[in-house]
Amino acid sequence: MQLSNYLFFTTTCEQALNFYTACGLGEMTDVLRYGADGMPVRNEAMRGRIMHAKFEGPGILFFASDNDDAEPMRGSAHILQMNDQGLTEQIFSRLAQGGRVTTPLGIQPWGDYYGKLTDQFGVQWMLNCSTKAA
Incomplete structure (x- = not known):
């Protein structure tokens, strides 16, 4: 068993993960995009945005995505x-x-x-x- 965080952004997931890469934390090692490779799109504004991403670096593992219904970050x-x-x-x-x-x-x-x-x-x-x- 392993606990990992999952970050929800509204539309800035890719920018955030690129920023964390530039900070020296690691990189995206897997990414699925809304509307690509058969992935569903329930809102056209989300097409091409990150549906699911894995971010890894030395001692770091978390996941992230864009969600048009995401709540603001808080409490974690x-x-x-x-x-x-x-x-x-x-x-x-x-x-x-x-x-x-x-x-x-x-x-x-x-x-x-x-x-x-x-x-x-x-x-x-x-x-x-x-x-x-x-």
């Missing part, structure tokens, strides 16, 4: 458990472009280097880098 966040403070800063900075930082990166009361943000697509991200020696 991706958490990246990191072990390299420099890489944590780099990915945090990239994800924050066009978004909103809600907790700046810094050493937290529990001792780890942590920050939280909402990206330009409304997805919440938490990056936690352990400062304890393994």
Whole structure:
């Protein structure tokens, strides 16, 4: 058994996944589009948009799609458990472009280097880098 997140966008799934690729998180490894290869289209405005995508990178797996009836992102966040403070800063900075930082990166009361943000697509991200020696 494995738990993976599934992100629903209204019409910006492809832009979001391309952004996450540019941030260095991974890439789309599988994609189905509305109206392509026999896939149904219930709303013509959705033709060509992402019906289902798999996104993978080192230690990362989630799924995403465009849905014209999607609700706004809320109440959930991706958490990246990191072990390299420099890489944590780099990915945090990239994800924050066009978004909103809600907790700046810094050493937290529990001792780890942590920050939280909402990206330009409304997805919440938490990056936690352990400062304890393994």
